[in-house]
Amino acid sequence: MTRKRNLIAAVAMGLLTAAISVSAATADPSGAPSPRPLNGVGSDTVQGVENALANSITDSSGKKVLGSWDATGSATITTVPGTAACTITRPNGSNAGRTALETSLQANDGCVQYARSSKLDLTTAAPVPLTYVPFAIDAVTYAITSNSNLPRQFALTDIQAIYHCDANYVGTGPNYAIKVLLPQAGSGTRSFWESVVGIQDSDVVAGHYPCISDTANGAPIEEHDGRVLDANSIAPFSIAQYIAQSSNTITDHRGRAVLGTIDGLTPVVENNGFGITREVYNVIPSSKVGDPSYSSVFVGPTSKVCTSQTIINQYGFATDPNCGSTSSHT
Incomplete structure (x- = not known):
């Protein structure tokens, strides 16, 4: 219990407001043939x-x-x-x-x-x-900022408690110490992460978890965009996306985001060894x-x-x- 209360205190001391401007580059099909089959x-x-x-x-x-x-x-x-x-x-x-x-x-x-x-x-x-x-195969973990007031290592049970708005972890409303984030409605990552932490999207939408938000500055949060994070935020993040962004294989939207370790498993390349994995589909x-x-x-x-x-x-x-x-x- 002491660790949980210390977490709330650390986050509260570092509480700040992040002004984020989110943009996205596009790479729609161009050139022949048009249309593509x-x-x-x-x-x-x-x-x-x-x-x-x-x-x-x-x-x-x-x-x-x-x-x-x-x-x-x-x-x-x-x-x-x-x-x-x-x-x-x-x-x-x-x-x-x-x-x-x-x-x-x-x-x-x-x-x-x-x-x-x-x-x-x-x-x-x-x-x-x-x-x-x-x-x-992809894997998903949590992301925080490099200067975060949250730990870089959590047990899965801790993550689940945070996303259940457990007051021992996130404090009490309306000014929750931890900003618990989800990506926009309809996101596959949102659905997957909800299953990992054990919550239903219908309950999120109904406001049954009031510490959770899926918007930043009034706009829906795009998945895998670390620029929405501040020192008191936590959000799910695809490990594959993080790897590709860090190598500039795709546009880097990480901002100051770093990936957290869950149950002692470090997110790494070839992430099928990580504990929280999923297949991706056509x-x-x-x-x-x-x-x-x-x-x-x-x-x-x-x-x-x-x-x-x-x-x-x-x-x-x-x-x-x-x-x-x-x-x-x-």
């Missing part, structure tokens, strides 16, 4: 590696196959030029990507062919059967699993995605022994 939208966590795969994977004639659209940027995207139905609100997050895919499949408009997802969702009813095809229509235009790219260990392990590892993800599996479907 397979347009994908959704998760921010995997967009960097997907963009790299899109620039690498070609068909037998050398033409690029994938069009991976960023989660943030302009308000709308046009996946098929000249087709009004294919100008859509930019999908941000795993949920939004899946919704855009479902909408396109129901309309049969050819606007979206797959979705990027950092979570497996087989419980939500799908109007069109979908298959979640894993291609890499979501495709189940009806297309046997279609060569899809299967050659996504399905099976010899698919073009699964044989691109150098790229996958370069972006901080670990090799998934189940890459290309089609066993998970709605």
Whole structure:
């Protein structure tokens, strides 16, 4: 109990207000062919590696196959030029990507062919059967700032207590000592982290955990953006994203963020050895699993995605022994 109260006291002494300006670079598909045969939208966590795969994977004639659209940027995207139905609100997050895919499949408009997802969702009813095809392994830990008043090491039980707004850890409202953060609604990382800490998103939305916030300066918190953190904040962070940002493989949005150790396990490259891991997915229509235009790219260990392990590892993800599996479907 003394350790918990000391944590609150340390955070309270260092309480400050961070003025953060969040921006995001985009890397939407450009150049021939336009449109790409397979347009994908959704998760921010995997967009960097997907963009790299899109620039690498070609068909037998050398033409690029994938069009991976960023989660943030302009308000709308046009996946098929000249087709009004294919100008859509930019999908941000795993949920939004899946919704855009479902909408396109129901309309049969050819606007979206797959979705990027950092979570497996087989419980939500799908109007069109979908298959979640894993291609890499990520891990998630907590992030704080380098000058944080919070420890760099926690037990998972401590993290769970913090996200349950346990007063012994975070103090009491309305001015909680610790700023407990989640990324924007619909984020796969948000859903995954909620499962790790043992809370329901519906309870977060309903305000049952009043110490938790998913906004900064009135704007939704984009996942894996350390610039929203101050010395009293804590947020989930993809280890793969942190690795890729630290090497400038993708745009560095870490700010002063550093990764914390959970249960003595240090977050490192090839993160399938970390305790809190997840697969990441390309979501495709189940009806297309046997279609060569899809299967050659996504399905099976010899698919073009699964044989691109150098790229996958370069972006901080670990090799998934189940890459290309089609066993998970709605």
